[in-house]
Amino acid sequence: MDTVSDIAALRRMLAGLEAERLPGAVSGFTLDMEGEAAPGVTLAHGALHEVQAVRAADLPAATGFALALALRAAAGERARPILWIRQDLADAELGRLDAPGLASLGLDPARLILVRAPDAGAVLRAAGDAVRCPGLGGLVIEPWGEPKALDLTATRRLSLRAASSGVTCFLLHAVARASPGAVATRWQVAPAASAPSALEQAAGAPGHPAFAVTLLRHRGGEGARPVEGGTWNLEWDHETCSFRDIATLPRAVVPVPAGRPAGTAAAGEGGGEVAALRRAG
Amino acid sequence: MPDLAVIDHDPTADAAFLEKIADDCDRWTPLVALDGADGLVLDITGCAHLFGGEPDMRARLLAHLKAHDVGAIAVVAGTPDAARALARAGAGGIVPPGGEAAAVAGLPVARLDVDAEIVTGLSRAGLRTIGDLAARPPTPLAARFGMELLTRLARTLGREDVRIVPRRPLPAAIAERRFPEPIARAEDIEATLGLLADDLALMLEARGAGGRAFEASFFRADGAVRRLTVETARPSRDSRALRRLYRERLDALADPVDPGFGFDLVRLAVLRAEPLTPAQVSLDGRAVEEEEVAALIDRLAVRLGRARVLRFLERDTHDPERASVLVPAADPRVPRLASPHPPARAPALARPLTLFEPPQPVEALAEVPDGPPLRFRWRRVVHEVARAEGPERIAPEWWRDARPDGTPTRDYYRVENREGRRFWLFRAGLYERAGEGWHAGGWRERAGQASVGQASVATGWTEAPRWFLHGLFP
Incomplete structure (x- = not known):
């Protein structure tokens, strides 16, 4: 009997216990991923889910993923509005939300109520009010940076209120950190190279929005199946309102510049290399 | 007189003070109107009994004003003009119903608040008081001095009533x-x-x-x-x-x-x-x-302010900057949340989730001048473009753009960099070339020179096109 397997067994047991006591566990939604690599992970309705961007530059992808999750959560109830609480700094850094862009992702812009909050405290206060309103189809909370106010107590309060009202909440974060937080699931999101259709491939055009997501934490687990730590490359299809698994990155289409080893071509470090544009001539 | 203080006349402060008094006078009646630079007209129809009748009300109003050091002359009369004429003449008091004509008869014609020429004309004709005018047949007066005088006269004599225009809208x-x-x-x-x-x-x-x-x-x-x-x-x-x-x-x-x-x-x-x-x-x-x-x-909306709780109002336009606008959720123009919307219709071409206002300038390098960028630098980070879709040419709405030069036409590209980040870039203006042949190397060369500021005039090429980042895709 080694310690590792003991601990694994204990964790499984705990996960099972938690799942029973988790209020929202009775109803959930899946990502509707196809393919053997990722059988559907079930997310609880009426719980707090956290979406983190790997780096600050990945925040647009994390935003898109959180919105896609919110759409999945509200898939059955089309008429209920979605409330989005955004801190002003996010508007300055990422630009303002745009209705045609929301429609491109599958959300009817008329269903969105946008709340702009001046600081993190106001974001949390507004979220605390909104989460108690059962008429909402979803709640996206987007504070900027790493606010002090957003601690274990705050997230716990949010998730308890979400459980009693049934509003599914998504907490959108710019910073990847393993902070304590009473969240049902925690996702880490980075953009992935899109998988274009044959037509788009021929034209060299990008395809649907694609995300590289990692499930860092899943409270309650999936029974015997370990899903924590799972990584998927997902593509969002706005027409069916579902995710699709894209198994491999179509890296081959990226031409490798001559005179450089293939490994450095992707330049994966830190959102591109910081360098001056070289002027030819 | 050494103790005499001299203070410049400050009409703005006077007006502000009068506004303050008018605000305070809202306590007597919701219908308060400003009258000139130093007067107020209150419509107390139906209010007087709340304060114990007109004499009591007038006394209380004056006492209230006096309590915070405002001296005033108050007249209660059947029409605003009669009350105004009496108050301006310095006579306080209450005119009994129907007694306006008698009350104002002794006032000079200047109190009718008509043009100075008319007043001069009337005094030359020997008509010095309002009573003199009232005794005259109206037709010759109208022929000589115009209808304005007759209207004023009728209102001041209480023969014709006129509503005041309150400074604040009447509440429901x-x-x-x-x-x-x-x-x-x-x-x-x-x-x-x-x-x-x-x-x-x-x-x-x-x-x-x-x-x-x-x-x-x-x-x-x-x-x-x-x-x-x-x-x-x-x-x-x-x-x-x-x-x-x-x-x-x-x-x-x-x-x-x-x-x-x-x-x-x-x-x-x-x-x-x-x-x-x-x-x-x-x-x-x-x-x-x-x-x-x-x-x-x-x-x-109450806690954060009306302008912070927003909903989208979509406009029927092709201009991406104007396609949607965020308006307060209480705005009557936005559709009701519960109304059965037609199912969300995704735009034919993908649009970014967030838009920058205004678009952010980037340094971009394109292989061919009217082609997609090869790489661009935004916020000090260079992005190598792996895939690009475009151009989608969007012309400005010339029928609403009043500027003489107009905003240039934009060529939009949806590009994806090697990390999979997707951007919406555009090139401002059409890339014009003056007749001569064109080749890629030559453009690069000239782009380099243009930055030094020599090439554009000599060869007739337009300067290197400007690129902007307009939005981010998820």
């Missing part, structure tokens, strides 16, 4: 509480607002209406007035909700309501009312949910 309903002993504690103020909300709810229910905008006015004993407005997303007459909204509003105030020596009058008015039928609770509880969402919107 008013509830108020007066206090012989001014109140100052926050609890008292809140409790008073609660009572007033109950009163208003009854009034609105009797009319089958609901309020969209409410205004609480706090009249301080020393004449200062503070007003707090609350708007709701839908017509409401729920006194509990209104009370909660006002509690939020009072909490959110940057400068709290200063009671000073206390408020002796608190008034709650419905500024805008709309028909409201009792909500029918549908079987699935939908109506209740809608009410709850509307109440949430109101609460957030």
Whole structure:
């Protein structure tokens, strides 16, 4: 009997216990991923889910993923509005939300109520009010940076209120950190190279929005199946309102510049290399 | 006279002071109008009995003004013009009904408030008082001095009545509480607002209406007035909700309501009312949910400000900057949340989730001048473009752009960099070339030179195109 397997067994047991006591566990939604690599992970309705961007530059992808999750959560109830609480700094850094862009992702812009909050405290206060309103189809909370106010107590309060009202909440974060937080699931999101259709491939055009997501934490687990730590490359299809698994990155289409080893071509470090544009001539 | 203080005339301060007094005079009647630089006209029709009749009301008004050092002459008369003429002549008092003609008969014609030439003309004709004019047949007067004089005369003599134009719109309903002993504690103020909300709810229910905008006015004993407005997303007459909204509003105030020596009058008015039928609770509880969402919107709008709780208003235009605009959720133009929308129709071409306003300039390098960029630098980070879609050429709306040069046409590209980040870039302006042949290397060369500032004029090429980042895709 080694310690590792003991601990694994204990964790499984705990996960099972938690799942029973988790209020929202009775109803959930899946990502509707196809393919053997990722059988559907079930997310609880009426719980707090956290979406983190790997780096600050990945925040647009994390935003898109959180919105896609919110759409999945509200898939059955089309008429209920979605409330989005955004801190002003996010508007300055990422630009303002745009209705045609929301429609491109599958959300009817008329269903969105946008709340702009001046600081993190106001974001949390507004979220605390909104989460108690059962008429909402979803709640996206987007504070900027790493606010002090957003601690274990705050997230716990949010998730308890979400459980009693049934509003599914998504907490959108710019910073990847393993902070304590009473969240049902925690996702880490980075953009992935899109998988274009044959037509788009021929034209060299990008395809649907694609995300590289990692499930860092899943409270309650999936029974015997370990899903924590799972990584998927997902593509969002706005027409069916579902995710699709894209198994491999179509890296081959990226031409490798001559005179450089293939490994450095992707330049994966830190959102591109910081360098001056070289002027030819 | 060494003690004589000389102060410059400050008309702005005078006007502001008059506005303050006018605000304070709202306590007597909601219909208050400014009259010149130093007068106020109050329409007290139907109000006088609340203060014990016209003589009592006049006395109390004067006493109230005198209490905070404002001297005034007050006249109560049947028409605003008669009262104004008498007050300007320095005579106070009350004109009995129908007695206007006799009261103003002795006043000089200048009190009719007509042009100076007419006054001169009248005095040359030997007509010095209003009484003289009234005794004359009107037709020759009209022929000589115009209809204006006759109208003024009729109004001043009380033969013709005219409504005043109040400086504030007349509220749809008013509830108020007066206090012989001014109140100052926050609890008292809140409790008073609660009572007033109950009163208003009854009034609105009797009319089958609901309020969209409410205004609480706090009249301080020393004449200062503070007003707090609350708007709701839908017509409401729920006194509990209104009370909660006002509690939020009072909490959110940057400068709290200063009671000073206390408020002796608190008034709650419905500024805008709309028909409201009792909500029918549908079987699935939908109506209740809608009410709850509307109440949430109101609460957030009161706490954070109206301009921070927003919804999208879509416009029928191809210009991406104008395609959608965020308006306050209480704006009547946005569709109701509950209305059955047509299913969301995704635009034919993908649009970014976020837009920069204004677009952010980037340094981009393209292989060919009218092709997609090869790489670009945004916020000091160089992005290598792996895939690109475009151009999507979007011309400005020339019919609404008033600038003579106009905004240039934009060529939009949807690009993906090697990490999979997707951007929406555009090149401003058409890349023109003057007749001569063109090749890629040559452009690069010239682009390099253009930055030094030599090439563009010599060869007739336009300068290197400017690129902008307009939005981010998820």
